[in-house]
């Protein structure tokens with residue numbers, strides 16, 4: 001059994017990346033080799049990451065009472081890490097909004113990005129990834145085209161997830177579907193989206209083979 005965590009990072013019912021998430025979930029449910037769990041970063045309503053978390057660590061250790069925000073931050077930290085720890089494969093379904101990822105997904109990254117958990121520094125001060133036994137999948141939608149040499153560096157959505165999850169955490173990417181250009185070429189939009197959703201279903205169907 002492969003434990004698949006599907007991270008949903010869009011609360012727009014009509015979002016294209018929402019459709020990618022739905023298509024993946026629907027097809028993955030038919031794949032008996034997968035044990036699928038989900039983590040909806042909007043529904044989790046994660047407290048912003050900041051000093052509240054560091055206060056919470058200290059106070060919890062000393063048995064002191066936490067403020068509401070400190071308690072919420074500690075809860076977000078625990079929930080995010082518990083979900084990630086047990087996953088063999090992590091599927092990220094997310095949009096490009098305002099050139100980057102939604103803030104709610106950033107919170108999930110903030111709570112799982114940590115020395116001693118997802119990476120460490122060796123004696124030479126170099127970063128060593130600690131999640132090299134895990135795999136990840138990118139399901140991303142972006143209205144414009146960001147796959148040309150000129151526009152690729154402008155994307156801080158898929159590029160960012162690949163940099164953190166692949167580059168820092170060290171997970172191996174085993175699948176990627178990016179639906180793009182549907183906002184900039186309206187005539188082809190439906191065909192572009194349909195082709196991408198077919199790719200998502202194919203990926204879900206064959207996931208254990210790849211994993």
Ligand SMILES: Cc1cc2nc3c(=O)[nH]c(=O)nc-3n(C[C@H](O)[C@H](O)[C@H](O)COP(=O)(O)O)c2cc1C
Pocket residue numbers: 010012014015016017018094095096097098099100141142143144145183
């Ligand atoms: C709030 C918002 C911000 C967006 N910002 C951008 C952007 O900066 N560049 C772009 O090419 N498309 C942008 N888009 C279009 C999305 O990339 C496009 O709708 C894509 O399908 C991903 O969003 P979705 O999954 O919510 O549909 C934006 C869409 C929304 C709803």
